[in-house]
Amino acid sequence: MPNYRIHKTEYIDETKRVSFKYDGKTYFGYEGDTLASALLANGIHLVGRSFKYHRPRGIVSCGAEEPNAICQIGSKKDLTEPNVRATELELYEGLEASSQNCWPNVKFDIGGINNFISPLIPAGFYYKTFMWPKSFWKKVYEPLIRLSAGLGKSPTEPDPDIYDHKYVHYDVLVIGGGVSGIIAAKMAAKNNLKTLLVDDKKILGGSTIYQNNESIKIDNKLSSEWLKNEIQEIKKLSNLTIKTRTSIAAYHGYNFLLAKENLTDHLPEEKKKNKIRQRLWKIRAKKVVIATGSIERPLVFNNNDRPGILLSNSINKYLDYYGVTCGENIILFTNNDSAYETSISLHKKGIKNLIVDLRKSASSEIIKQAESLGIKIYFNHVVTNTFGYRKINSLEIMKLSEDGNTTVGDKIKLSCDCLGMSGGWTPMVHMHTQSGGKLDFRNEDQVFLPKENSEDQISVGSCNGDFDLENIIDKTVNKINKFLDIDNQDYQDTNIICSKENDKRNIWLLPNKIPLGKTKCFIDFQNDSTAKDIKLALKEGFRSIEHVKRYTTTGMATDQGKLSNMHALGIIADTAGVKMGTLGTTTFRPPFTPLTFGTIVGRNVGKFFEVVRKTSMHEWHVKNNAEFENVGQWKRPWYYPKNGENMHDAVQRESKAARDSAGILDASTLGKIDIQGTDASEFLNRVYTNAWSKLAIGKCRYGLMLNEDGMVYDDGVTTRISENHYLMTTTTGGAANVLSKLEDYLQTEWPELDVYLTSVTDHYSTASICGPNSKKILNKLFPNLDLSDENFPHMSFKEAKLENINCRIMRISFTGELSYEINIESKYGHSLWKMCIEAGKEFNLTPYGTETMHLLRAEKGFIIVGQDTDGTMTPSDLQMDWIVSKKKYDFIGKRSLYRSDTIREDRKQLVGLLTDDPKEILEEGAQIVSDIKSKPIDMLGHVTSSYFSPNLNKSIALAVVRSGKTMKGQKLIIPMENKNINVTVSDTIFLDKENKRLNA
Amino acid sequence: MFLINCPFCGERDQSEFSSGGEAHIVRPKQPTELSDDEWAEYLFMRKNIKGIQFERWNHVHGCRKWFNVVRDTSNDKILSVYKMGEKPPVSYK
């Protein structure tokens, strides 16, 4: 096996050999490697196939910007993870990875054929090609795209890993642990500011930490040695927290940032167990220093995507940090000085290399150094083509014309096994723009730089466009002193020698003799879009960068165009003849690098996903076989199936029992608001539609609450407990909103009212017993309570003791039966329930759930707010004009009840429906029409509630129908998929119109 | 994510609050005297300002108090907070 690890470095522990599997084959690396460096050490460049043309692709970079080396990690159904960048994944014993985009395998695949038919796959090809015929989508296009697109596989089972969230507050947050970040953190922390420094790598130091060029020195030391000292120093600072392997995912307003810390991703399987895998830090910082650095730009020329073509600086890092060379015969293609650093490093390690430089000439110290070492330099030359299928093996260069727009002279063919490219540097302004900051364009080197801030933040170092070390250190120190309003002198005498200069010859799309249509000049490697695609989009009329981006999919892959956006912009500007910078940029959206779902969700999974509220009787319901329904956060018994009953049969049995003898419902979930104060009656007058002042103490009243727009909002029974004390009940789902609404009015509109509101929903449990035998059961439970109609009539309230525990009993009814609601402190709820069941045994007291409750109330035509209403129903629409006081001067929503729209007679109004076939049960939500022949069919309304009533032995329904009030007796039609159901409009009350049963 | 200085509790995360729309819209004392148009003006019409806006906020997961906020909608900066019933700071009028 070839070995490209050519020397030892302090970052690779050669005593710790690590075995791993890649595409099923076992390889070895060392502790300290990334998957990418270990693959390169084994001579592996080819790591996948491109998205559209399935061209062979290799590792391009050494960081977060990597477009090609995207892997699927692991194969377990619950732990496999797609879209992991090999350049960021630290190697560990037992790692299993596979290349993602290469079905059926990386060396030969069917999609490769796309390469030859590529003229047929232009920009927007998804939009154009897969349009027609429609029937091809399901059977041909979709499976094909899915198979060959290489988007990775999601795990199919729940993630067993543990994730965590943590909130922290700091005076200063420094993002990025390179030279400028370390200086900023040190200055802040030494000035007694509580500081957090985060860096996404395993160690601090950025690209300077492995720097070993003798001509780049600080205080007469190698810049890397100087930096190591600095790092030692900051580690001693007590108010500085350093978090490595931590990347900022998002920068939100008010200096609120999200960071992801990797805790176990670099550990072998057995050491990952029972540990938190990733932690999401939610950071509030008073001030933020952005020191995120810059990434090297590729160059855009024909066939610039072959495996073995990398960014020049990445070749340098693989060599000096990982001890791995990317080739043995390397060509560096550059438009600036930084490739010379790579060249000299390679030369020192004995790796043959030469330089192709776009510039006509250059004379900085580092170039002189390269020349003196005998490194061959082709100035004023451009790479025009590359060769080699699975890896580059040679290339052609040509001389550039004076203006750089074309090539001249003869082709020179050069052999190589690796090509490094450097198109200069792109400042990482993502954090700055995410925070709301604006950008400026600097013409000399064609970069976007941070401009205005909307947050208390600053950019320093190369993310601010300061590329040489002298500038970086001087400017960082000055800016931080100003930003933090301090006067730090630590770096005043620092002596910096830097041999590089900033001179650069920027050409976005490099010239070529071959017509553009026949070239493959890749801009976005991951999404496979080329210069040709961009030009085609412009030709087809697209102008906005946001449109071109979407049409060509440039910058829309998982790397979000970190390497491609600038070239796309540049080519658009050149082609359209506009100035770079006037086009703006695409939006940099969080997250900077993809986050796992686990990190986002943290601990809020499984039973912690949402709060579950259970009544104190819950245990009994579970024991007695209840099926549950979610109502808001509450678990409510839905029905209690007996002996294998289905829902319909259970509900029929429960409903019949409740009317024939007795039924019991857990009504604890109803919202309960305790209202006290000398103005409590006045308050109720203002919030309900009906009058409350005259309600006697000990009496109950049903109330309807409107929104200010006149629409029904909530309903419930309120009891007057004493002169200035009421207990309001609300719907289960509306409780929190009603309380908030009432508090809003009290605090903001009527602060003069002496009223106090307290939610007591959880404080009381409620058992509701109904049916002709309910009085007998109550009598057994409360033998001392006079239950006579004279003493305890319908809509009244008594306090009584169950043994020695106080109960509040309301004689109120939602079923139309004689009915009592017993309220008791929640801790006694379970006992109360069991005592009721025990006392009711001889009367066949039957527990019933929400479904039976809904059926029983529908028989009586009682509405359920939220089921029969939808925020567009007035009391009049519900045929409940009787509950709206004519005498009261004002209440919430009153004025809206006679707006021109609310008094229309053809509003949708609540009616009853009876099916012609009494066995036919309507579907809730079904549309209602009167004429199915005329087209388009006029929709009159829809069914809101529908049941089969066992007590009436027929189907009943409530519905809202246009002008429904005037339609009694009229025939209507419910058109269903396979039949039309004939119905007749009826009264909304189906049973016991005279309310005889209430006093049975 | 805003950091809101509740006048009763101090600075808290935005997730503890709910927004209640435009501030200083007083519920008419005599709604019945109003024409449909006047009532609609109160009920439906709200400003949507780019710049300085007066808003109601509720510390719903805290002290549950309503209060007023002056916010510049162009950069989301909260310029001032003040209690219900108090007049907005003169400088922002």
Ligand SMILES: [Zn+2]
């Ligand atoms: Zn508060």
